[in-house]
Amino acid sequence: MKLLVCVSKVPDTTTKINFTDNDTKFNTDGVQWIMNPTDEWYALVKAMELKEKNGGTVTVVNVGNGENDPIIRKALAIGADDAVRIDAEEKDSFYVAAQIAEFAKDKGYDLILTGKETINYNGFNVGGMLAELLDQPFVTLATSLEVEGEKATLTREIEGGEEKLEVNLPFVVSAQKGMAEARIPNMRGIMAARKKPLEVIPAADVEALTEVKSYDKPKGRGEVTLIDPENVEELVDKLHNEAKAI
């Protein structure tokens, strides 16, 4: 199987979020960067499992500048065979998807995997856009995936439950919890990753469809109103009369 995994670089989950330049830019000072969790834990590890079972290769693709290389090397340390970085500044999700589609269109990948969303933009966009640009089926929010020959069996989450699906290769899938168990790279993997190929290719000429004008932070909830555990009726009263929640 020829597998492609799209990985993104994001601020670590626990990073404090601040904005700069009159709230028009994300403040990167002191930010710890990581591989997007669902890309790493579910999409990449599932690709490794499929390769171990069915044979083949796992390529990692990322859109970004040289500062993304440590993230890409981590993906190689987890076990990907090689990597491609499309040398461009991420503009929006369509820009990223179009770059990856341009790279992938004539390579004959059997399956392209992404995480369900990035934890900075929370868009859920790249996988679906990529599928459309490549004219392939797309399964989102997938919680399991098995491949037999040309046919894949998946489960995906829907509101209030899940569906079991069959899809023929090739297709694009966005993965979430349940798909695979996260792996930690071992020393052998880290050493091997240094020697694995990381190709840098120029960006295609693509226009973004959106731009971020500004950022804001949610208004704090203010101080919590503590209620005496012996007087839960007060909570019921406040939920009804003050919060209008019940």
Added chain:
Amino acid sequence: MSILVYAESFEGKIKKQGKEAVAYAAAMGDATALVLGTADESELSALGKLGVSKVLHVNDERLNAQDSKAYTKAIAEVANQINAEVIVMSFNSTGKAVAPRLSARLKAGLVSGASDLPDTSDGFVVKKGSFSGKGFAFYKITTDKKIITINPNSFPVKEEEGSASVEAVSVDLADSDFGIKVVSRDLVKGGIPLPEAELVVSAGRGLKGPENWGMIEEMAEILGAATACSRPVSDVDWRPHHEHVGQTGITISPNLYIAVAISGAIQHLAGVSSSKTIVVINNDSEAPFFKHADYGIVGDAFEVVPKLNEALKKFKESNN
């Protein structure tokens, strides 16, 4: 501004999120609703109560199962037929699969998970949550055609008198437009689907075991709420994964979120911080969740929850 809104249906009925999308689109301007697959005739014209005067219906039973490829072709064709400038969908499992494809097909800028109506005073700017609930981004869509998916529970549905005209439209769908075969569907029996719930009662590891969930289910039943849980609880299979809210689970934005014995790790907050009112019940007064709550009770869940259930029952009885 011509707006097309996809009113999602399931087993013939328009879903709550579909109604929210219709109300949102109607608040923006002159909107036409689109329903795909078989649907009850009365459900279609009733969309007029939400502010649309016209409903287009592609009555093709192959569309009863969500296939992002076929849906994209159908919605794009109808959007082109009526020269829609804006397409509105729900930010749910269907919107997450279909809206990005539509965006790529129509070269229409997409903002997914909008939490407010667009601001058109200077271009077309849409607010959405970002950084897993720690920020908002204001996106300007720079293309002529625009797509918005809206967050569940972010737009109120008010039904008024009205009835929409229903028109059947046909879309040329070939078998090759369908790439996905749904083999089976496993839905939670009874209860309210978590992503659609306005009230959610959730519990964490502090409840010590799945056998102690009865009082949480009881509270959910009294309130007409959905039940949820934290990640460690679903990881050890005390509760099913589809109840897990948080960064790796489901993101929800109910009117009320009651968290019992959950400490409030940042990954959990990422999934619930946009809840309108948050109540935290925890015996650890230092639990970080109290900093993100509107109301808190420091106390033992096993003592507080049964008492609260009694108080809620009395409240419900006297208010019915």
